[in-house]
Amino acid sequence: MTLSDGTGTAAAGLPAQSPPVDPAQTAAGHPRPDDLKGRRASRGGEAGESVKRNLVLVAVLVALIAIGAVTQPQLYSNSTWVWNNILSILQLASVIGVVTVGMTFVIIGGGIDLSVGAIVALAGVWATTVATQSYGAGGMVFTAITVAVAVGLINGLLISYGKLVPFIATLAMLVAARGLAAEISDKQTQMSESSLINGIAADKLLGIPLLVYILAVVAAVGWVLLNRTTFGRRTVAVGGNVEAARLAGINVKRHTMLLYGLSGLCCGIAAIMLTSQGTSAQAAMANLYELDAIAAAIIGGTLLSGGRGTIVGSLLGVIIFATITNLFAINGLSTEAQNMVKGGIIIAAVLVQQFRFKAVSQFLSRNKT
Amino acid sequence: MIQSSRDLSRRRLLLGGAALGAGTLLTACTSNESKAPDAQIKPAEGGASAGNAAPGAKVVIGFSAPAADHGWIGAITSNAKAQAAAYSDVEFKSVEAGADAAAQRAALSTLIAQKPNVIVLLPHDGKELNAFGLEAMAAGIPVVNLDRAFPDARAYRTQIKGDNYGMGVAAATYIIAQMKAKGVSSPIIGEIPGIDSLELTQERSKGFADTLSAAGFTVQRRVPAEFTVDTGQRAASQLLQAVPRMDALWNHDDDQGIGVLAAANQAGRTEFVMVGGAGSKKAMEDIQADKSPLKATVTYSPSMASSAISLARLIGQGKGMADLVELQVPKEIVLASETITKENASTYLKLGF
Numbered sequence: 001m002t003l004s005d006g007t008g009t010a011a012a013g014l015p016a017q018s019p020p021v022d023p024a025q026t027a028a029g030h031p032r033p034d035d036l037k038g039r040r041a042s043r044g045g046e047a048g049e050s051v052k053r054n055l056v057l058v059a060v061l062v063a064l065i066a067i068g069a070v071t072q073p074q075l076y077s078n079s080t081w082v083w084n085n086i087l088s089i090l091q092l093a094s095v096i097g098v099v100t101v102g103m104t105f106v107i108i109g110g111g112i113d114l115s116v117g118a119i120v121a122l123a124g125v126w127a128t129t130v131a132t133q134s135y136g137a138g139g140m141v142f143t144a145i146t147v148a149v150a151v152g153l154i155n156g157l158l159i160s161y162g163k164l165v166p167f168i169a170t171l172a173m174l175v176a177a178r179g180l181a182a183e184i185s186d187k188q189t190q191m192s193e194s195s196l197i198n199g200i201a202a203d204k205l206l207g208i209p210l211l212v213y214i215l216a217v218v219a220a221v222g223w224v225l226l227n228r229t230t231f232g233r234r235t236v237a238v239g240g241n242v243e244a245a246r247l248a249g250i251n252v253k254r255h256t257m258l259l260y261g262l263s264g265l266c267c268g269i270a271a272i273m274l275t276s277q278g279t280s281a282q283a284a285m286a287n288l289y290e291l292d293a294i295a296a297a298i299i300g301g302t303l304l305s306g307g308r309g310t311i312v313g314s315l316l317g318v319i320i321f322a323t324i325t326n327l328f329a330i331n332g333l334s335t336e337a338q339n340m341v342k343g344g345i346i347i348a349a350v351l352v353q354q355f356r357f358k359a360v361s362q363f364l365s366r367n368k369t
Numbered sequence: 370m371i372q373s374s375r376d377l378s379r380r381r382l383l384l385g386g387a388a389l390g391a392g393t394l395l396t397a398c399t400s401n402e403s404k405a406p407d408a409q410i411k412p413a414e415g416g417a418s419a420g421n422a423a424p425g426a427k428v429v430i431g432f433s434a435p436a437a438d439h440g441w442i443g444a445i446t447s448n449a450k451a452q453a454a455a456y457s458d459v460e461f462k463s464v465e466a467g468a469d470a471a472a473q474r475a476a477l478s479t480l481i482a483q484k485p486n487v488i489v490l491l492p493h494d495g496k497e498l499n500a501f502g503l504e505a506m507a508a509g510i511p512v513v514n515l516d517r518a519f520p521d522a523r524a525y526r527t528q529i530k531g532d533n534y535g536m537g538v539a540a541a542t543y544i545i546a547q548m549k550a551k552g553v554s555s556p557i558i559g560e561i562p563g564i565d566s567l568e569l570t571q572e573r574s575k576g577f578a579d580t581l582s583a584a585g586f587t588v589q590r591r592v593p594a595e596f597t598v599d600t601g602q603r604a605a606s607q608l609l610q611a612v613p614r615m616d617a618l619w620n621h622d623d624d625q626g627i628g629v630l631a632a633a634n635q636a637g638r639t640e641f642v643m644v645g646g647a648g649s650k651k652a653m654e655d656i657q658a659d660k661s662p663l664k665a666t667v668t669y670s671p672s673m674a675s676s677a678i679s680l681a682r683l684i685g686q687g688k689g690m691a692d693l694v695e696l697q698v699p700k701e702i703v704l705a706s707e708t709i710t711k712e713n714a715s716t717y718l719k720l721g722f
Contacts, residue, residue: 075611075613078613081613084610085610088606088607088610088636091606091635092603092606092607126395126398126399129398129399129400129401130400130401131397131398131399131400131401132398135398139398143395143398146391146395147395150388150391150392182437184399184401185401186401186443187437187439187440187442187443188440188443189439189440189598189624189627189651190401191627191651198631201631201635202631202634202635209635274599277599277602277628277631277632277635278598278599278601278602278627278628278631279627279628279630279631280598280627280628280631281598282439282440282597282598282624284439284596284597285597285598285599286599287595287597287599287600325603325607326607326610329590329592329604329607329608329610329611330607330610330611331611332589332590332591332611334565335565335593336565
């Protein structure tokens, strides 16, 4: 979020204090030996923190499932039903999960993308016009992906080269993209006639819905991109300290633009998935997905100020939300109560994220001596 | 160095060209032209017997409805426009109401400035725009309230609206009859309402629950959606998960019903009887085809917008409804919620939106 004002005084003062270490390297978990001595908080410790945070999320997930099993024992005693329910939760999480992967990159890179829901709607609507559908399923996928990436890159251009604050630029895009989607669809629901597209949500491979595979592939690619490539290291570096990243020779502007393009790409994939789920697209679809995606990323331990976050954590965040929705539905509880619980969980999760596990162990070991 | 920069520029050229090509292709892809105009109007024709249809004094009708966010509201606006165009003696002035009641109030003041003879108004919220109704009526401009009632009877000349409670009654009546015919004594009944905080949703659900309880039935599971396809799919997938076997389902809105049917198909569930709501063309076609769980839908037809324009014209010309004895248009008209099944779907198809 501090990207556009790269001239800020806080950032300008920093290089003098810290040695000009390549931030791309330290951020990725390969600290130089001499750097380790100076700073006890090594990056290896930071990775350990995130593993512990993710374990907390897994514990929450297990607790939610246990609540389900206790409240609906007759359903949970049937193993076929339990398996189907897990698949149902994963399907519920699939579309928003793909969006969240893109969102995680943007937030780690120090930005925010409020336009994801609108991009999904625009891409979905554009891909289901009569003209696009005449090109078949391939044409629809091409259209959705191209439109979404283009809109994402426009966001990126405005933010990195137009020096707009990400919040404002993507907020404007949210409004504009929904408007364009309503204009193209003439406010009508557009049915998808393509059996290939509609089959994505209905078909299974080895008993598992295709949507779940898509989420798995997107998440795996996202994980590799973030943890095993220079692109990922640069993302962490840019989000952690823009000025240091710039001094280290990273083309910050281009990288920021690409991050929003990547978020757009995820939205394009999500648009196809959502169109398939509803066998149609409309301008009002994917409403408020931006909030769900941001909330999931935050629960997953992504720092809203950038520089830290994991794909696994974000995915766990999405799955926790889907499990809550599922839990409330199978117990027949109201949406109002569900929203209150979700709000509470976001707060609790952020409190847990701020909690430093290492600080506790350090405190204990210090007291021992 | 020179070599690499040349490579770069060639790459840029290719990329730019590809982007331009994709852009041109995609712009062409926004067309929806094969969609037929499908407004629900009553043609202003007929012989000497059709006294009211004959052109009379010129009437300027001002119209305002919220910006369309889903199929039903979209149909309201296009119906009103089409019905007005069917009369040679009606001039139609429409202002879109924007996003909320305040925006609609502002839009209406520009409408007043155009001096309409009658105003047809679908308010964002009847309570919030009550004052406008009073003001216009006091200024001598009759107001026809469309669907969302003003609390004050002096704020409108005529009101035409749908019957939300009646929708629930009709849906429950159909389900009760089906269950009795199938011999199911204690059926598992599901409900997918629209946005739960709206009064209209609560009225629909109340009508449904009241009628069911009179027959000794109850709603087992209720998972609300938000009138859109994707929320309908979401709600239905979770509802189906919660009840491994279901006998009947009422989904309040046919637009979100597309998602409900998709979810049922994706879950491989067809054991239940589904009833829709509103009466979209797609739903009626599905009922006719009889290949999905959707067996009936209860109407809340946007054709009321066309009727509102006809009423406004009669009011402007000082005429009554020809088949009634009264010389003026009645004060209130509540449409009955009709049940569309396979048997009568062909009759109603022209009213589908």
